[in-house]
Amino acid sequence: MTTEANPAGYTYDQDLPPSPVSRQRLDELLTDVMWAEEDVPALRRAGAILAPRVAELLDIWYDFIGSTPHLVAVFHGPDGEPDADYLARVRGRFEQWVLDVCERRFDDRWLAYQEEIALRHHTTKKNQTDGVESPATHVPMADMLALVVPVTLSIRPFLQEGATKDDDVEAMNQAWFKAVTVTLVLWSRPYAGELW
Amino acid sequence: MTTEANPAGYTYDQDLPPSPVSRQRLDELLTDVMWAEEDVPALRRAGAILAPRVAELLDIWYDFIGSTPHLVAVFHGPDGEPDADYLARVRGRFEQWVLDVCERRFDDRWLAYQEEIALRHHTTKKNQTDGVESPATHVPMADMLALVVPVTLSIRPFLQEGATKDDDVEAMNQAWFKAVTVTLVLWSRPYAGELW
Numbered sequence: 001m002t003t004e005a006n007p008a009g010y011t012y013d014q015d016l017p018p019s020p021v022s023r024q025r026l027d028e029l030l031t032d033v034m035w036a037e038e039d040v041p042a043l044r045r046a047g048a049i050l051a052p053r054v055a056e057l058l059d060i061w062y063d064f065i066g067s068t069p070h071l072v073a074v075f076h077g078p079d080g081e082p083d084a085d086y087l088a089r090v091r092g093r094f095e096q097w098v099l100d101v102c103e104r105r106f107d108d109r110w111l112a113y114q115e116e117i118a119l120r121h122h123t124t125k126k127n128q129t130d131g132v133e134s135p136a137t138h139v140p141m142a143d144m145l146a147l148v149v150p151v152t153l154s155i156r157p158f159l160q161e162g163a164t165k166d167d168d169v170e171a172m173n174q175a176w177f178k179a180v181t182v183t184l185v186l187w188s189r190p191y192a193g194e195l196w
Numbered sequence: 197m198t199t200e201a202n203p204a205g206y207t208y209d210q211d212l213p214p215s216p217v218s219r220q221r222l223d224e225l226l227t228d229v230m231w232a233e234e235d236v237p238a239l240r241r242a243g244a245i246l247a248p249r250v251a252e253l254l255d256i257w258y259d260f261i262g263s264t265p266h267l268v269a270v271f272h273g274p275d276g277e278p279d280a281d282y283l284a285r286v287r288g289r290f291e292q293w294v295l296d297v298c299e300r301r302f303d304d305r306w307l308a309y310q311e312e313i314a315l316r317h318h319t320t321k322k323n324q325t326d327g328v329e330s331p332a333t334h335v336p337m338a339d340m341l342a343l344v345v346p347v348t349l350s351i352r353p354f355l356q357e358g359a360t361k362d363d364d365v366e367a368m369n370q371a372w373f374k375a376v377t378v379t380l381v382l383w384s385r386p387y388a389g390e391l392w
């Protein structure tokens with residue numbers, strides 16, 4: 001059920017169709033990224049450090065997207081200008097995603113919502129959640145995947161600033177890198193069909 | 197022209213069809229990964245450190261692939277067992293790739309060979325270069341992309357061990373991460389078609 005506290009269009013805790021990706025395939029992908037038991041507490045701790053600063057993090061990412069013409073183009077409205085409402089609604093879900101990456105368990109519901117986000121970047125569902133009429137029918141897969149770099153590197157200063165003596169910044173950053181990579185790989189599924 | 201020093205099947209310096217990816221699109225992808233001028237010398241320096249130890253690096257990656265059933269499966273022969281010749285020939289090109297990532301300029305030839313490697317992972321050309329009859333028709337895109345994590349993290353100890361006081365390990369590792377990501381994104385092109 002959504003509550004008032006949920007971002008617009010956020011449906012993680014609602015009934016979603018199960019992901020076409022099996023738990024076994026997810027385990028293989030976790031093996032690919034060398035996911036280990038120690039990554040779980042490292043990621044939770046990263047989440048605790050990032051949570052109070054999620055808005056700052058989104059400022060950085062949105063500045064980057066906003067200042068990069070081929071990226072901001074996917075947020076254009078029918079007039080060919082960035083659609084501020086669309087950007088604002090997605091931003092709310094993007095902030096929530098930072099917390100979800102760090103805090104949620106990798107279970108069937110998690111898999112189902114990864115598939116939902118995949119479809120929202122893909123032609124299947126882009127623009128539907130926010131009821132927008134953007135001429136951009138999809139997020140190009142190449143850009144989606146390439147953003148693993150800024151999204152991984154830009155959290156490092158936040159982790160460094162928030163770390164106490166007991167924290168291992170490198171371990172937290174690596175756990176984040178692994179989790180985000182699995183996420184993005186799952187989002188690439190509808191783009192590749194049978195060869196995914 | 198290939199010379200005797202070249203790995204079997206390595207065709208970087210031969211005439212290749214031009215990549216369908218334009219230089220302009222490549223520049224966009226470089227923007228996506230925040231590629232900066234400073235990354236060039238950092239990557240060259242990483243190459244100098246890694247070059248004498250490329251065989252050790254490949255030992256690590258091949259151990260990882262060899263011990264992971266869903267990965268080694270793409271190297272199976274018709275008998276359902278790993279094809280040692282196939283593995284050995286690809287290993288030679290993989291070693292060369294480490295040097296190429298660090299040393300080659302991002303020009304049209306570079307783009308053309310990224311497309312060639314893309315096709316060699318994809319159904320279009322897998323198994324052809326080495327004349328093998330593997331039942332695996334392609335490398336699943338998901339695994340290909342997910343391996344950005346081990347390939348990025350595993351070079352760090354090598355950089356650390358080889359660094360002198362003037363070297364910035366973090367900068368070298370980041371330049372590698374960016375370059376490998378662009379590479380993998382280019383290799384995903386044939387999998388995604390129009391939506392790439």
Ligand code: HEM
Nearest residue numbers: 071074090093094097120126127129139143144147148151
């Ligand atoms: C690391 C890469 C990326 C991450 C982590 C990411 C994250 C997200 C998240 C969390 C959402 C909201 C999901 C939800 O509905 O709950 C979203 C939606 C969206 N993202 Fe991305 N994204 C990435 C790459 C990109 C790129 C490169 C673009 C292009 C500029 C982009 C454009 C969009 C758009 C347009 C939506 C809204 C889609 C819709 O109409 O529902 N994303 N993204």
Ligand code: HEM
Nearest residue numbers: 267270286289290293316322323325335339340343344347
């Ligand atoms: C970071 C990810 C990866 C990198 C950097 C990488 C690198 C390479 C390189 C450099 C080559 C030789 C290219 C050439 O012909 O010059 C190659 C070929 C090959 N790779 Fe990958 N690879 C990656 C992911 C994978 C994965 C996940 C698999 C599955 C286990 C795989 C299986 C193969 C196979 C079977 C070939 C030979 C293809 C053919 O028949 O020509 N690769 N790879």
